[in-house]
Amino acid sequence: MVNPSLLIAVPLAFAFSIPLFGLVSKKIGKYIPVVALLINVGISFILIPQILKKPAVVSIGGWSPPFCINLVVGPLGVFLVTLISSIGLLVAIYAISYIKEEPTEKYHMLFLLLITGATGIVLTGDIFNLFVFFEILCISSYALVAYNKDKEGTEAAMKYLIQGSVGSSFVLIGIALLYGMFGTLNMADIASRVTSADPTFLFISLAFLITGFGIEAAVFPLNAWLPDAHSSAPSSISAILSGIAIKTGVYGVARMIYTIFNADGILTFIAFLGLLTLLIGEMSAFRQNDIKRLLAYSSIGQIGLIVFALGIATSLGVFAGLFQIVSHALAKALLFLAAGYMIYRVGSKSIDSLSGLGRKMPLTSFAFTIGSFSLIGLPPFAGFISKFSIVYAAIQVKKPIFLVFVVIALIATVIEAGYFFKVVQNLYFKEGKNVDNVTETSGYIIVPMIILVISIIVIGIHPQFITGLLKGAAGELLGRTGYIGWVLGGS
Amino acid sequence: MRRIVSIIILIIIAVGFIFAFSKIPFGKDKINVANYYIKKGIKQTGAVNIVTSVVLNYRGFDTLGEVTVLFIAAVGLGAVLFVERKIQKNMDDKEDKTKRASLILRTGSRLLFPLILLFGAYIFVHGHLTPGGGFQGGAIIASGFLLMYLAFPKQRINKKTSGLAESLSGLIFVGIGLLGLVFSGYFLTNFLPKGIPNTLFSAGIIPIIYIAIGFKVGFELTGIIDDLLERSR
Amino acid sequence: MSGIYNWMYYIASGGLILIGLYIVLVKTNLIKIVIGLNFIDTGINILLICIGYVRGRTAPIFSRPGISPANVVDPVPQALVLTAIVIGVAVLALALSIVIKVYQHNKTLNVTKIKGLKW
Numbered sequence: 030m031v032n033p034s035l036l037i038a039v040p041l042a043f044a045f046s047i048p049l050f051g052l053v054s055k056k057i058g059k060y061i062p063v064v065a066l067l068i069n070v071g072i073s074f075i076l077i078p079q080i081l082k083k084p085a086v087v088s089i090g091g092w093s094p095p096f097c098i099n100l101v102v103g104p105l106g107v108f109l110v111t112l113i114s115s116i117g118l119l120v121a122i123y124a125i126s127y128i129k130e131e132p133t134e135k136y137h138m139l140f141l142l143l144i145t146g147a148t149g150i151v152l153t154g155d156i157f158n159l160f161v162f163f164e165i166l167c168i169s170s171y172a173l174v175a176y177n178k179d180k181e182g183t184e185a186a187m188k189y190l191i192q193g194s195v196g197s198s199f200v201l202i203g204i205a206l207l208y209g210m211f212g213t214l215n216m217a218d219i220a221s222r223v224t225s226a227d228p229t230f231l232f233i234s235l236a237f238l239i240t241g242f243g244i245e246a247a248v249f250p251l252n253a254w255l256p257d258a259h260s261s262a263p264s265s266i267s268a269i270l271s272g273i274a275i276k277t278g279v280y281g282v283a284r285m286i287y288t289i290f291n292a293d294g295i296l297t298f299i300a301f302l303g304l305l306t307l308l309i310g311e312m313s314a315f316r317q318n319d320i321k322r323l324l325a326y327s328s329i330g331q332i333g334l335i336v337f338a339l340g341i342a343t344s345l346g347v348f349a350g351l352f353q354i355v356s357h358a359l360a361k362a363l364l365f366l367a368a369g370y371m372i373y374r375v376g377s378k379s380i381d382s383l384s385g386l387g388r389k390m391p392l393t394s395f396a397f398t399i400g401s402f403s404l405i406g407l408p409p410f411a412g413f414i415s416k417f418s419i420v421y422a423a424i425q426v427k428k429p430i431f432l433v434f435v436v437i438a439l440i441a442t443v444i445e446a447g448y449f450f451k452v453v454q455n456l457y458f459k460e461g462k463n464v465d466n467v468t469e470t471s472g473y474i475i476v477p478m479i480i481l482v483i484s485i486i487v488i489g490i491h492p493q494f495i496t497g498l499l500k501g502a503a504g505e506l507l508g509r510t511g512y513i514g515w516v517l518g519g520s
Numbered sequence: 521m522r523r524i525v526s527i528i529i530l531i532i533i534a535v536g537f538i539f540a541f542s543k544i545p546f547g548k549d550k551i552n553v554a555n556y557y558i559k560k561g562i563k564q565t566g567a568v569n570i571v572t573s574v575v576l577n578y579r580g581f582d583t584l585g586e587v588t589v590l591f592i593a594a595v596g597l598g599a600v601l602f603v604e605r606k607i608q609k610n611m612d613d614k615e616d617k618t619k620r621a622s623l624i625l626r627t628g629s630r631l632l633f634p635l636i637l638l639f640g641a642y643i644f645v646h647g648h649l650t651p652g653g654g655f656q657g658g659a660i661i662a663s664g665f666l667l668m669y670l671a672f673p674k675q676r677i678n679k680k681t682s683g684l685a686e687s688l689s690g691l692i693f694v695g696i697g698l699l700g701l702v703f704s705g706y707f708l709t710n711f712l713p714k715g716i717p718n719t720l721f722s723a724g725i726i727p728i729i730y731i732a733i734g735f736k737v738g739f740e741l742t743g744i745i746d747d748l749l750e751r752s753r
Numbered sequence: 754m755s756g757i758y759n760w761m762y763y764i765a766s767g768g769l770i771l772i773g774l775y776i777v778l779v780k781t782n783l784i785k786i787v788i789g790l791n792f793i794d795t796g797i798n799i800l801l802i803c804i805g806y807v808r809g810r811t812a813p814i815f816s817r818p819g820i821s822p823a824n825v826v827d828p829v830p831q832a833l834v835l836t837a838i839v840i841g842v843a844v845l846a847l848a849l850s851i852v853i854k855v856y857q858h859n860k861t862l863n864v865t866k867i868k869g870l871k872w
Contacts, residue, residue: 038697135595139599208829541760574828582832593846597850601854
């Protein structure tokens with residue numbers, strides 16, 4: 030069996046060695062992330078069937094679990110790792126020719142380390158190690174948001190840095206309180222002792238942890254940084270931030286609530302917050318005239334939908350939420366990549382300037398259209414199945430309040446359809462003013478878009494490719510005694 | 521308005537703190553998992569400094585992450601403050617050539633610089649025996665370089681060499697971890713002989729990793745100082 | 754007397770965290786905000802050390818004879834503080850570099866005067 034710690038060690042080693050490769054030739058640097066993530070995708074695909082049979086608990090350093098840091102590779106972990114490394118690989122291929130601003134070598138190092146941080150977050154079984162990887166993810170994304178060094182980029186990065194570091198401080202306070210109470214940092218160990226502690230104390234530490242992770246996840250009152258950061262970063266980074274980084278925040282919240290604290294009481298509140306996020310995100314997106322800001326606000330809306338689905342807390346609801354994570358990651362990465370290249374060719378971010386591109390850049394426009402249809406939830410794309418299962422799961426709960434929630438979610442979907450149709454109509458049915466010398470993209474830019482389009486359609490038509498994995502992952506989130514048993518040996 | 525809202529938020533947090541702290545008695549023995557480290561640490565890792573054995577052996581993965589965070593900061597700083605070469609040259613020409621540090625500072629720092637480097641090296645080589653280690657030693661070395669920057673504002677370190685040293689020492693850390701995976705099946709295992717505790721050549725991989733970290737942190741902090749000095753004008 | 758002795762360190766750490774948060778929320782100068790973030794970090798470090806402290810015991814280093822496992826403090830929070838300090842330094846360095854860039858673009862550090870994006 031492949032050792033899952035390679036999933037973190039290999040990209041780290043490659044990231045450290047980029048300056049050494051730079052000695053041989055300056056051009057090698059941009060291919061290193063592709064190679065490293067290709068290895069990661071390979072490892073995770075080898076791991077999937079093994080993990081579905083038997084989850085792996087890998088100790089780092091060779092001691093038995095509560096005494097060392099360990100990786101817990103259950104179905105949820107392997108699912109998220111596969112998603113992270115696949116999206117990361119596609120974006121890395123896109124970045125080979127998209128990133129031209131110097132110093133490109135540093136961009137590729139930071140990008141690879143960002144992906145490593147996300148991988149570490151979803152695999153680790155130790156709460157302080159989770160914090161360390163969370164910081165790796167956050168600090169590299171602050172630097173990457175500011176990478177273009179223009180006015181908006183640096184301001185957005187500053188805003189993101191201030192809010193993000195307050196958030197991670199809150200996470201650290203929560204961890205300190207938990208350590209003071211239980212004297213251990215292993216998540217399974219804390220989870221098995223949680224019942225012995227005072228409920229108010231637990232609520233306080235849970236509040237710190239959720240606020241901290243909620244800032245990264247951009248749940249409603251904490252999402253002020255997201256539209257600026259996602260819209261002024263380089264487009265490849267926007268795709269990663271929207272597709273992966275905010276999902277790790279959601280993972281953090283879900284892991285805290287379900288596995289560690291078993292806090293059933295606040296789930297309805299979480300679902301309500303998710304719904305509020307959804308509504309506010311979609312309504313703000315409707316008013317935007319800047320294509321990247323529109324996509325960023327739509328990400329807030331979609332994250333709200335995911336949080337809402339996780340808050341339903343039936344196995345179908347969690348399953349639907351995880352499915353929504355997949356379909357949103359694929360669709361939003363595709364949208365940002367396509368929009369990024371259109372902006373590069375046209376030279377403006379406003380939606381009006383994109384009109385008429387449907388004829389000049391047929392493949393890119395087609396990819397954008399597929400991505401937006403999938404986000405809206407039209408059949409036969411992946412987004413249809415995830416949205417449909419969320420609605421179905423919410424109706425099945427049979428609480429009157431959830432019926433109200435479903436109605437609100439459907440209204441939000443209609444708003445979403447409204448603005449995406451506006452953009453698509455702009456692309457195809459309006460005469461462009463100054464798009465005469467615009468040409469179609471080629472090479473490394475178009476390959477990842479085509480792969481994303483194909484996977485959206487394939488998952489939409491044959492969801493059974495991933496449902497087995499997603500059901501296992503939902504089972505891991507809901508079955509906390511199972512999780513404790515894997516790590517501490519069933520005692 | 522903003523002030524009132526903030527104060528209300530702070531009061532809520534303060535109440536939470538008071539309640540939470542009252543449940544964690546100060547100064548009482550509430551050691552749980554760490555008892556294992558205290559009792560078995562010397563035998564299992566060979567390091568008499570238990571904090572070091574926790575940092576590099578039981579929780580070595582955290583330290584790898586920590587080294588990565590510092591690396592990201594150095595790289596990110598270079599990326600954010602990056603200026604094209606040509607512009608850089610022009611600015612150097614315009615600069616006032618007469619700016620010099622005082623005689624006392626120049627002579628004193630020449631005298632102190634090797635001693636500071638020696639002290640930093642002592643701290644990180646003896647990380648498994650005495651308080652201190654790679655991070656502390658590296659910070660001391662960087663402070664020596666900071667002194668040199670103050671005394672000789674025109675001099676610069678060679679960025680290429682320091683960058684290579686950074687990535688080499690990072691690779692050594694990951695490489696030792698991977699060797700552990702090869703020899704005993706676990707990432708970052710202490711696979712070397714432990715030696716006799718309380719001697720310099722003991723504790724297996726711990727001194728080697730701390731030397732790598734010492735070099736890495738020293739060069740990274742120096743690089744951060746250099747970037748902030750050079751690019752912020 | 755002993756009551757204050759028990760609470761002194763918690764008050765220091767909680768106070769530093771709250772002062773830092775107040776600075777971040779209310780002040781408008783970017784450098785002050787960065788200093789506020791550093792206040793929060795320092796407060797958390799003190800909190801971690803307080804949690805690991807056991808009265809009347811010494812550092813967990815067995816280099817001299819006469820130190821038995823029964824009279825040392827908890828080593829884990831000290832290891833955690835080491836990590837937290839390094840992370841704090843990293844965030845501080847990056848924050849300062851971004852502040853430099855913001856200043857070069859806007860010629861001001863006052864966040865209410867930076868109009869590019871809505872704060």
